[in-house]
Structure formats: C-alpha cells, structure tokens
Amino acid sequence: MVQVVFSPKWFWGKDIFIDVIALLVLLSIAVFATRYYKIKKSKNYLFLAISFCLIALSFFSKILINFTIYYQVLHTKVIGSMTYTQTILQSSEILSFSGLFLYRLFTLLGLYMLYSIYEKQSKANIVLLIYFIIVSIFFSKEEYYIFYLTCFILFAIISNRFYQNYGKNKEKASAMLAASFSVITISQAFFMLVNFTKHFYVAGEVVQLIGYVILLTAFVTVLRHGREKNKGRHNR
C-alpha cells in the first residue's frame, strides 16, 4: 500500500493551511513573471513562470489528496459502516496513487525547469533528466524518501545559484531569496526522515512555511524597491 498520510492526527488541517500559503506565494511570483514575460518576451521569465506554476500545481495536488483523506475517507471510517468505508478506501487508493504521482511529477519538473534557467543544457540532456525524474518518481512509490532526496538536491543546487547571484549584486532581496530556498532545502531533509517519527513531518512543514514566508518577503521587497525607485524619480 502506498503511504499517503505522513502527518500526525493533531496536525491534520494545519499542514493544508501551510501548503495553501506556499501555493499562494508561488502563484503570485508566477503571475508577476508572466507579466514581465509579456513586456520583455524573455524566455527566462517564461520558464520561471512555468516552473513556479508547476510547483504551485504540485501543492494543489497535495492539498487535494490531504483534504480528501483527512476530511472524507478517515472521517467516514469513524462514523460509517465497514462496507462503505472499504469502498471509499479503495477509491482513495487510486486517488492517492494518481495524486501522489502528479504531486511528485509537478514538483520535480518545476524544480528541474528552475534549475535549467541557470544551468543551460542540450536537448539530449533535458530528455535524459526528464527520464530520470520519472524513474525517481516510480522508485519513490515504494521508497518515498527518494523523492525528497531528489528535491533536496535540486533545491540545494538552486539555492547555491541564488547565493552566487547575491555574491555578484549584494542586493538584500537576492540574499533573502537565497535564504528562502536554503530553508526550503532543509525542510526536504526533515521530510526524508518521516519514517522514523511523524514529528519530522511537522518539523518539515514548519520549516517549509518559514522558507515560503521568507520567499514572500523577498518578493515584496523586490516590488517595493522597484516602486520606491520610481517615486524617487517622480520627486526630482
């Protein structure tokens, strides 16, 4: 059976709330990147928008799975009859499998696309890496930590690129962006350890929330800085 519920019962719903925040942060950045793409027609903006959209979609899949399981299947198990519960659990197996597959696929594709913005690659490399992503998703069906390990590596590489960028421009927003991705990288390490105790899931979600809040702050700083510069010019 595929392991779907990693959260301790007292944390049900709270993790959905955290994922909704992450989804909103990612979507806001994707919307702005799309706007800028329309102005500049630069492929980097388009790829950034698509990658953030894919990661947002992955959160959406995760929210749907968790919501269905926490509030429909497991709730029914408590109040419903045995037969009814079993039917729902069987259908939830299909939902869990397809939902988890989509969650993992969207996350890894989004991260890989983000990575490709900074590490330009040949078409053959892209095909090969997408193949490895799909292979890792199938392996993570049985050994879930493989997925989080892959995320950890991709997030770590992207964070490193953001730190290099900060080294070049010394901008506050770049530092915050690098910090946010580093914190999200750490959260993946916690998720890898969920099998030891479910408290690691809680720790991972909380660290992830901190990461996305820093990402939001970095994004707001970028927008505010741009607007302040404009005001400065207006007042001349």
Add this chain to the structure above:
Amino acid sequence: MEGKRTKVDIIGDMLSSIVGKGGQIKPTHLMYKSNMSHGQMKTYIDDLVQKDLIKKVKKNNFDYVIITDKGHEFLQKLREMKEFERAFGL
C-alpha cells in the same frame, strides 16, 4: 560589461530620462540622454506616442516630449521588472 540594450531597455532609458527632467524634455536632449541616433529616436518616439506612453507638445516654439500617466505606470513596471531580474539573477 553590459550587453546590447534590448528594446525594453531603450524604452526604459527614454522614460527615465523624461522623468529625470521633471516629466518633459526636448527631443535633442532625450536623444543624448538615452544614447540614441536621430533615426532611432524618431522611430521610438512615434512608437511610444502610439502606445500613449508619451506625448509630443509645443511650448514657446519648442518641441517637447512629455510622459503620460500610462508612461509613469509602465516605467514603474519596468523598474519592478529590473529588480525582479536582479534578485532572481535572470
């Protein structure tokens, strides 16, 4: 060294130059301030007038280019975009 300026960079430089001169500027000054040739500037001015980002007016027998509200908004977007680009290292 900075690469070749894109169309959006040139428009940004033009609008910034106008704002830097208090919202209105003579075409010749605009040409020098935004590092353009005469022909290039004429094409860009016509394009920006058509997009309602700037207006051409006559004052005391001199031609002036002034930035519109839409131009101010567009410049703000461009500055946000530049910040975004720098932060993400795009």
